[in-house]
Amino acid sequence: MKTTEILILGAHGQLGSTLIRTFGVGSAAIGLGRSQADLQKLPELVSTLNALKPKVIINAAAYTAVDKAEDEIELSRQINGTAMAELAKWCRENDTLLIHFSTDYVYGSSDKTYPALKESDPTLPLGQYGKSKLEGELNIQKSGCRYLIFRLSWVYSFEGNNFFLTMLRLGQERESLSVVADQMGYPTYTGTIAEALKQILPMAQKPGFSQWGIYNFAGPDFVSWHQFATEIIEQAAARGWRKKTQEVKKLTTDQWPSRAKRQLNSRFDCGLFKKTFGFQPSEHALGLRQCMDEFQKKFPEKFRN
């Protein structure tokens, strides 16, 4: 039976779609969405893996509804926790490399001095989504498979549901916006993640590579949601896209109640990633420009005046 080189799970999510475009599907990589590889249907998932025998699995599938997770505890654990144990077990038994993504929410840091978080820092998630993702990390770690887990923060793209698209839309609908200004993090364009992965993968596949583990993945700078919203709206206006918003007001997290408690600090120390893989992801402003370029190519008329 022919062996698949790279299998991308969660192929229709915002990160999965970008990975599919970056790696290209066909000869070397294939992508499966939920209907073909469901993390809630583990026997079927194992049969699919047995049929494809991938050398590398990139798992971009996850339960990602942060607020809903507070009411769907079992479901979020099943998808982000239990299924990761099964996936990692299969990878160990088949000597397959597992690339997985985790989240800033595993840290649960609300330190208002915003220290840069290291992989070795305590993990005390504030909500169920973070807890379920942490469970997944631990299950992968103890499986004995070869794995790289990249903790990401504030992921966005020109498709899917995300802060970038919401701010673009609101920027042309409302005179005034209010955005949280006391949560700090690194907005990460899916294209930046996919390009980095493309560089890393050959290194990780070389015989002798042994630095399996968890890595923070983000760029050198960090901003608040308020700063990010302002940047999106200003850059859109600079491109001649329709703009209604005149003012972006600052809110505190306390003034923006949500079902799941949000941490204040998602600032990452990415020294370990840089030391291991020899480069740093591109700066946030560059990612935003690239995302806007792609958006403009895909939907040329959407935001025109």
Ligand SMILES: NC(=O)c1ccc[n+]([C@@H]2O[C@H](COP(=O)([O-])OP(=O)(O)OC[C@H]3O[C@@H](n4cnc5c(N)ncnc54)[C@H](OP(=O)(O)O)[C@@H]3O)[C@@H](O)[C@H]2O)c1
């Ligand atoms: N978005 C962020 O800000 C952020 C931040 C930090 C880390 N991350 C991590 O980055 C990774 C990618 O996230 P994303 O932003 O691309 O999320 P996303 O757009 O929500 O994509 C997640 C994908 O997982 C699929 N999925 C959900 N339940 C599944 C199941 N039972 N079986 C198979 N597939 C299932 C979804 O399928 P459906 O389309 O059918 O629902 C969706 O396509 C995740 O591990 C996430 O935890 C994200």
